Amino acid sequence: xxxxxxxxxxxxxxxxxxxxxxxxxxxxxxxxxxxxxxxxxxxxxxxxxxxxxxxxxxxxxxxxxxxxxxxxxxxxxxxxxxxxxxxxxxxxxxxxxxxxxxxxxxxxxxxxxxxxxxxxxxxxxxxxxxxxxxxxxxxxxxxxxxxxxxxxxxxxxxxxxxxx
Numbered sequence: 398x399x400x401x402x403x404x405x406x407x408x409x410x411x412x413x414x415x416x417x418x419x420x421x422x423x424x425x426x427x428x429x430x431x432x433x434x435x436x437x438x439x440x441x442x443x444x445x446x447x448x449x450x451x452x453x454x455x456x457x458x459x460x461x462x463x464x465x466x467x468x469x470x471x472x473x474x475x476x477x478x479x480x481x482x483x484x485x486x487x488x489x490x491x492x493x494x495x496x497x498x499x500x501x502x503x504x505x506x507x508x509x510x511x512x513x514x515x516x517x518x519x520x521x522x523x524x525x526x527x528x529x530x531x532x533x534x535x536x537x538x539x540x541x542x543x544x545x546x547x548x549x550x551x552x553x554x555x556x557x558x559x560x561x
Contacts, residue, residue, distance in 0.1 A: 429443060441454070441456045442454070444469075449472030450472055454467050454468070462484075466480075478490070491503070494519075499518065499519070500517065510529075511529055521544030524540065524541060534556070
């Protein structure tokens with residue numbers, strides 16, 4: 398029995414089989430693997446290639462809003478990662494390279510104001526890290542080199558006065 402016969406006899410099921418066969422032969426159109434909440438909404442979706450995550454991976458809140466987006470390449474996080482609050486505001490943004498943190502990461506309060514920032518190199522903290530109060534004043538600051546803390550962590554009160 399050929400595909401045309403299946404299509405004529407099976408209607409939509411046959412059409413789905415044809416689409417699947419075409420995609421299988423062309424290597425296009427990978428469908429994501431999805432996980433669902435009890436309410437039927439998508440909880441997460443990932444693409445796989447050769448048994449490893451590959452492509453855009455998303456997690457969702459139960460209300461359907463995107464919670465996190467991250468790109469994978471051959472099973473390792475690679476590229477920009479973004480996480481959101483349930484109201485769609487950005488919670489943090491950063492990047493991965495070869496599965497490890499790389500470059501500037503920034504976190505935000507639900508109000509949209511900067512909560513913290515720091516730089517990573519080859520998956521390790523490397524450079525200045527700062528955490529802020531919602532009023533914009535520095536709360537904590539530290540400096541790292543190759544993943545190791547250099548000097549003391551400085552803490553400040555909400556008025557900008559050094560605490561310790």
